[in-house]
Amino acid sequence: MATSDTKGYVGRALKRVEDPRLIQGKATYVDDLVLPGLLHMAVLRSPHAHARLNSITTDPARALEGVVGVFTGADLNKACGTIPCAALAPGQKVPPQTVLASARVYYVGHPVAVVVARDRAIARDALDLIEVDYDPLPAVTDPEKALEKDAPLTHPELGTNLAFTWSLATGDLEKAFAQADRVVKARMVHQRLIPMAIEPRGCVASWHAGEQSLTLWTSTQIPHLVRTLLPAMIGVPENKLRIVAPEVGGGFGSKLNLYAEEAIACHLAQRLGAPIKWIESRRENATSTIHGRDQVGEYEVAVKKDGTLLAIRSRTIADIGAYNQLLTPAIPTLTGSMLPGCYKLKALRMDIQGVYTNKMCTDAYRGAGRPEATYTIERLMDIVAAELGLDRVKLRLKNFPKPSEFPFGTASGLTYDSGNYQAALKKAQELAQWDKLLQQQAAARKAGRLFGIGLSTYVEICALGPSKMMSAGGWEWGCVRIEMSGKVTVITGATPHGQGQETTFAQITADRLGVPIEDVVVLRGDTAVAHYGRDTYGSRATVIGGTAILMCIDKIIAKARQLAAHQLKAREKDVVFKDGRFFAKGRPKHALTLATLAAESYVAKNIPKNWEPGLEASSFFEPPNCTYPFGTHIVAVEIDRDTGDIEIVKYVAVDDCGPQINPLLVEGQVQGGIAHSIGQALFERCVYDDNGQLLTGEFTDYPLPRARDIPEYKLGHTVTPSPSNPMGIKGVGEAGTIGATPAIANAVLDALAPLGVRHLDLPFTPEKVWRAIRAHEPPRR
Amino acid sequence: MKTRVNIKVNGVAQEHDVEPRTLLVQFLRESCRLTGTHVGCETTLCGACTVLLDGQAVKSCTVLAVQADGAAVTTIEGLARDGRLHPIQQGFWECHGLQCGYCTPGMILCAADLLSRNPRPSREDIRHALDGNLCRCTGYSHIIDAVEWAAKKMAKTPSTQ
Numbered sequence: 001m002a003t004s005d006t007k008g009y010v011g012r013a014l015k016r017v018e019d020p021r022l023i024q025g026k027a028t029y030v031d032d033l034v035l036p037g038l039l040h041m042a043v044l045r046s047p048h049a050h051a052r053l054n055s056i057t058t059d060p061a062r063a064l065e066g067v068v069g070v071f072t073g074a075d076l077n078k079a080c081g082t083i084p085c086a087a088l089a090p091g092q093k094v095p096p097q098t099v100l101a102s103a104r105v106y107y108v109g110h111p112v113a114v115v116v117a118r119d120r121a122i123a124r125d126a127l128d129l130i131e132v133d134y135d136p137l138p139a140v141t142d143p144e145k146a147l148e149k150d151a152p153l154t155h156p157e158l159g160t161n162l163a164f165t166w167s168l169a170t171g172d173l174e175k176a177f178a179q180a181d182r183v184v185k186a187r188m189v190h191q192r193l194i195p196m197a198i199e200p201r202g203c204v205a206s207w208h209a210g211e212q213s214l215t216l217w218t219s220t221q222i223p224h225l226v227r228t229l230l231p232a233m234i235g236v237p238e239n240k241l242r243i244v245a246p247e248v249g250g251g252f253g254s255k256l257n258l259y260a261e262e263a264i265a266c267h268l269a270q271r272l273g274a275p276i277k278w279i280e281s282r283r284e285n286a287t288s289t290i291h292g293r294d295q296v297g298e299y300e301v302a303v304k305k306d307g308t309l310l311a312i313r314s315r316t317i318a319d320i321g322a323y324n325q326l327l328t329p330a331i332p333t334l335t336g337s338m339l340p341g342c343y344k345l346k347a348l349r350m351d352i353q354g355v356y357t358n359k360m361c362t363d364a365y366r367g368a369g370r371p372e373a374t375y376t377i378e379r380l381m382d383i384v385a386a387e388l389g390l391d392r393v394k395l396r397l398k399n400f401p402k403p404s405e406f407p408f409g410t411a412s413g414l415t416y417d418s419g420n421y422q423a424a425l426k427k428a429q430e431l432a433q434w435d436k437l438l439q440q441q442a443a444a445r446k447a448g449r450l451f452g453i454g455l456s457t458y459v460e461i462c463a464l465g466p467s468k469m470m471s472a473g474g475w476e477w478g479c480v481r482i483e484m485s486g487k488v489t490v491i492t493g494a495t496p497h498g499q500g501q502e503t504t505f506a507q508i509t510a511d512r513l514g515v516p517i518e519d520v521v522v523l524r525g526d527t528a529v530a531h532y533g534r535d536t537y538g539s540r541a542t543v544i545g546g547t548a549i550l551m552c553i554d555k556i557i558a559k560a561r562q563l564a565a566h567q568l569k570a571r572e573k574d575v576v577f578k579d580g581r582f583f584a585k586g587r588p589k590h591a592l593t594l595a596t597l598a599a600e601s602y603v604a605k606n607i608p609k610n611w612e613p614g615l616e617a618s619s620f621f622e623p624p625n626c627t628y629p630f631g632t633h634i635v636a637v638e639i640d641r642d643t644g645d646i647e648i649v650k651y652v653a654v655d656d657c658g659p660q661i662n663p664l665l666v667e668g669q670v671q672g673g674i675a676h677s678i679g680q681a682l683f684e685r686c687v688y689d690d691n692g693q694l695l696t697g698e699f700t701d702y703p704l705p706r707a708r709d710i711p712e713y714k715l716g717h718t719v720t721p722s723p724s725n726p727m728g729i730k731g732v733g734e735a736g737t738i739g740a741t742p743a744i745a746n747a748v749l750d751a752l753a754p755l756g757v758r759h760l761d762l763p764f765t766p767e768k769v770w771r772a773i774r775a776h777e778p779p780r781r
Numbered sequence: 782m783k784t785r786v787n788i789k790v791n792g793v794a795q796e797h798d799v800e801p802r803t804l805l806v807q808f809l810r811e812s813c814r815l816t817g818t819h820v821g822c823e824t825t826l827c828g829a830c831t832v833l834l835d836g837q838a839v840k841s842c843t844v845l846a847v848q849a850d851g852a853a854v855t856t857i858e859g860l861a862r863d864g865r866l867h868p869i870q871q872g873f874w875e876c877h878g879l880q881c882g883y884c885t886p887g888m889i890l891c892a893a894d895l896l897s898r899n900p901r902p903s904r905e906d907i908r909h910a911l912d913g914n915l916c917r918c919t920g921y922s923h924i925i926d927a928v929e930w931a932a933k934k935m936a937k938t939p940s941t942q
Contacts, residue, residue: 250917
């Protein structure tokens, strides 16, 4: 929007307005809240993956000094409704998820009882005094075994572990496979991951008896969706609920849910007449906050010998865990939709089986189904190139749609808005000095070193989405008000939690209105302030929320122009708006500032006849389509033969998210996203043993990437605007996590290729790599 | 049974009666109401609760308040002087060294410990020093930039330390 008649904040790497409070310890996260008479809640969780719950003895806990109450499923499951899922597959078998366990527990970490006490330590002490009599039952943790005939049943009353089957079939698959010169097959495991936001979940609920209303402060990405969904759980109507997402310490999808603890805290605040705080421990965060990924698939690619792709057939099993959280079944189906990646296909068939196991639910974790799709197709492209003896870059170029073919209809039925995959690939090759890199590899291999180069050309789906694709609206809401003083208040229904929209939305607003950015304040995260919103997930906030704000501003400018015409005694069409000033054409010296007009609009003594006072507008933006950012990542790795340790020696990423509002923040999103991929590719794996015990419930066993694991990046971008919104922007929150994992995987497997290793499943831990090296090379003396 | 604990926090004497099992981070957050120090794991692994104890970075979730009796503690609230940001805070702002901000106070204090021992660290030194502090948002690159920025700034104007 940095046109000649604006100050040009958009496109500049400005520092964030959020930061002063965050770098001085002055921000307010949910655990920082203290209310008079605050009570603390702690949750007793099942130590068994599957067990009959015979009895719960709470008397010793109740007797502990400072304990206010102990509540079990018998006390709460009738008062609180079941946990909602907004994305059930057609015909899906659904076990009701009560807030606390009833007759059985179904996963380790399943909430069984809660204690409310005067302080947090007493509440936790009391948990140890609750006696639960369990009869352990056989558990099932492997989703493939769960489909076998004699497998234990996660929910015996359903009669099967198969929750749903979802299929997607387009084109003439049989014909495509019949025409193929080669069918390349692969099996891939997408390991289960734990989002691990550094701030665990938590909430404070406060009942206002006089007003019969309730305020819930909760560490969530979706206060507006919580407000929509909570009434069915706690019986308080929507217009008596205020939901506040204060400062939120990371989400990555894990806080895109309504969880049992939030509903219980609300119910008990009302029941006990006192505010209730609950803060999750790290261990609880690992056992009882959603997990991500966990699919296993068999894939077949039909291909001509010149490398022309014809079709993909896939059969995937998605481990959805014991229950459905908000979007659980939608994650593997999104994988299906994005499986064609950047490539033209004549036919596609994907069959997904969603399977219940005695584990925590999976749901949206950064990328949410797209990383699985991109990893699959980009690994397949490298396997196809290797098996057909083709160059992997040429193979990709051969199957890309041309820039002129956009909007491009995919084999899965999506319409990619705009793209130039060739340009991003070329730029990445230039930045990586591709030819030089190949020479470096040849020299390293000659010297017996394991040096690999990996590439991924990705496309993702962002700005979710048009309402027809979503279960409760895919629009976003905004409101802009020019205050009497001329200061500008922007209210967004998107709920940023670290992404920086307080800054980027101020940039957009200041440019469009021609005011200093210091005069703009962006409010978010409180349903009493931002009345409507669909919140932040799926890289949607800037695209949809930002456009809603732009629409508000244009309404305000149009309205201010009417007032200016009246006061300048000019015709409305002759009023010019430039740099925050309105004047009659040819008379710039006789200008009215936006601030003057704002004051006049509220004083309302000199306004046009029948003109509504005030300068405020709100808008809903309904996007016509999703956006489809894309890019190319190139990675070089060197593997230590003796230890299996992998070093990333080069990392180049070229991402195209359309025009960038703040390149510094885009860079931050890309780097942060890549770090998640480094974790997924090299270290992270959520492990349950055969009895359903979680073995990776702390940072000791679930290793997040650390500063030493991060390479120096070379980042670039291309700019291909989206036709789906006026700014042409696309979203960038998940790009790094989607593009990077297959690039790293392809690099590692390229390094191991001379040994004859065709494929390994992630993560590439040193042990796994070391074993693969040992298995494929003759023992050395 | 409660024990009286005296800790000088950000230059101010703080005297509170606490249970012997009270952690230093609880003393800071609950008794002193200094909530800039965060808890991320309670097991010394994430570093969100890092503070300076007699000038040395410690994870305040695994130090008992009674162990810190008589000591001096610096928290994130104590870094800015007379309304002027500490150079490390400036560096995090300039270089976009934070996103959600939850790990940031711990990161900044860990960096302060590093720069007090090693005023001209290499990027490798910074990576090594921050090894005990987890960030899930930034991917660390901008954090390393931020600490480098601060080191340069402090070298130019030592009085700002």
